Amino acid sequence: xxxxxxxxxxxxxxxxxxxxxxxxxxxxxxxxxxxxxxxxxxxxxxxxxxxxxxxxxxxxxxxxxxxxxxxxxxxxxxxxxxxxxxxxxxxxxxxxxxxxxxxxxxxxxxxxxxxxxxxxxxxxxxxxxxxxxxxxxxxxxxxxxxxxxxxxxxxxxxxxxxxxxxxxxxxxxxxxxxxxxxxxxxxxxxxxxxxxxxxxxxxxxxxxxxxxxxxxxxxxxxxxxxxxxxxxxxxxxxxxxxxxxxxxxxxxxxxxxxxxxxxxxxxxxxxxxxxxxxxxxxxxxxxxxxxxxxxxxxxxxxxxxxxxxxxxxxxxxxxxxxxxxxxxxxxxxxxxxxxxxxxxxxxxxxxxxxxxxxxxxxxxxxxxxxxxxxxxxxxxxxxxxxxxxxxxxxxxxxxxxxxxxxxxxxxxxx
Amino acid sequence: xxxxxxxxxxxxxxxxxxxxxxxxxxxxxxxxxxxxxxxxxxxxxxxxxxxxxxxxxxxxxxxxxxxxxxxxxxxxxxxxxxxxxxxxxxxxxxxxxxxxxxxxxxxxxxxxxxx
Numbered sequence: 001x002x003x004x005x006x007x008x009x010x011x012x013x014x015x016x017x018x019x020x021x022x023x024x025x026x027x028x029x030x031x032x033x034x035x036x037x038x039x040x041x042x043x044x045x046x047x048x049x050x051x052x053x054x055x056x057x058x059x060x061x062x063x064x065x066x067x068x069x070x071x072x073x074x075x076x077x078x079x080x081x082x083x084x085x086x087x088x089x090x091x092x093x094x095x096x097x098x099x100x101x102x103x104x105x106x107x108x109x110x111x112x113x114x115x116x117x118x119x120x121x122x123x124x125x126x127x128x129x130x131x132x133x134x135x136x137x138x139x140x141x142x143x144x145x146x147x148x149x150x151x152x153x154x155x156x157x158x159x160x161x162x163x164x165x166x167x168x169x170x171x172x173x174x175x176x177x178x179x180x181x182x183x184x185x186x187x188x189x190x191x192x193x194x195x196x197x198x199x200x201x202x203x204x205x206x207x208x209x210x211x212x213x214x215x216x217x218x219x220x221x222x223x224x225x226x227x228x229x230x231x232x233x234x235x236x237x238x239x240x241x242x243x244x245x246x247x248x249x250x251x252x253x254x255x256x257x258x259x260x261x262x263x264x265x266x267x268x269x270x271x272x273x274x275x276x277x278x279x280x281x282x283x284x285x286x287x288x289x290x291x292x293x294x295x296x297x298x299x300x301x302x303x304x305x306x307x308x309x310x311x312x313x314x315x316x317x318x319x320x321x322x323x324x325x326x327x328x329x330x331x332x333x334x335x336x337x338x339x340x341x342x343x344x345x346x347x348x349x350x351x352x353x354x355x356x357x358x359x360x361x362x363x364x365x366x367x368x369x370x371x372x373x374x375x376x377x378x379x380x381x382x383x384x385x386x387x388x389x390x391x392x393x394x395x396x397x398x399x400x401x402x403x404x405x406x407x408x409x410x411x412x413x414x
Numbered sequence: 415x416x417x418x419x420x421x422x423x424x425x426x427x428x429x430x431x432x433x434x435x436x437x438x439x440x441x442x443x444x445x446x447x448x449x450x451x452x453x454x455x456x457x458x459x460x461x462x463x464x465x466x467x468x469x470x471x472x473x474x475x476x477x478x479x480x481x482x483x484x485x486x487x488x489x490x491x492x493x494x495x496x497x498x499x500x501x502x503x504x505x506x507x508x509x510x511x512x513x514x515x516x517x518x519x520x521x522x523x524x525x526x527x528x529x
Contacts, residue, residue, distance in 0.1 A: 165503050167503045168502035170502075176504070
């Protein structure tokens, strides 16, 4: 029971406690170890002395003392670190935290440190899940289908680089905030997408990662409510998440947006996302996440597939391309153009993307081409394009969907 | 913390520059060095002669082997460096981004191990 209570406490408050400890102790490793020690101490003391009024404050105080003990022991080795010297000089505060503003600052610092562009993105993701979401190394390894030792090494290396390269534990200055915030948003969106369309996986969705990403996005919005792109990202992931249960059938086969049963969409989530997006757009600072959320909003709020406002979606993709002109965005823009004007316009654009060869391994390039050719009833060409898509698809749910479509097309050829 | 800012660039591109371009770049370097020194962060720095002047030495079994040329043939060559002392990586990145060569070559930032 107590174990369970501590696990819940860790899940709910661990990130906040850890953020403060890292700042005061100046080291990820010492802070993490001290926190574990404090949980162990709680298991020992609470049954005897009773659970304290504020368990989180108790844990923080104990962890901080343990951490400072460790630092004192290692002091000889660490005399060059100003943060640590300052921490050692400061009197041990028996009632730390509880200062909401200070807490928020520490959490923001931790977010920006974990998502520092001097770390590889895969390391940023692992570090964020480990320290901000409190996932275990084993859980992160499972989520990314890699050996636990690989994840562990990634974390060790990232923490070592933070210490040795002098990556600061700070919220970036106003001048760099936009760029650094973009890195944070990218990490959160990456985590969500890994959960939402798991490559190399039998399941289409790994809801754990989606939930973690939403949790991170909510945290960021609560910490930086004045940033419209943070709200835009939260709205975007909520729009996607609202459609989760309608995205695959009982056999786990992908159902495309236009064929989804819209009554299965979570309309409460859609309403929340729509409100978030509205409030973000009041700031009049357009950005890629708000634009993508606006596109998702048009899909989510259309009564049926036929009522989709493709003209507006096509225009929004045009705006999005000015922010992120990647071939993948271009592909989506091409599909929107096809739906808004003529299929031939969209196909011509897709052919131009194919000709560049830049995203040749991306199965959706050929899946989109096949889909437009199917709509144009150009059956043999559509059949060939499905073959090309099938050569590249990895996820089982998506493969089943493509095979099903190809069988429909093949019927017209015979 | 002290950081080495290693300036890498394509020497060929440098050689292909017009005299005016070279002059402008040298002037930009002069201004950068002055700004760095004025900030108090400068600990050293120099332009290096081209890799065609490089000599590599290895001692194996007590014998020094001397060869002509750089340690590794790469597309971009080490052309100079600055040694700076700043509070953290973010500040080092800021100074690295201001080096004139950052606009066409690359700057590698390496923290010094503090002993």
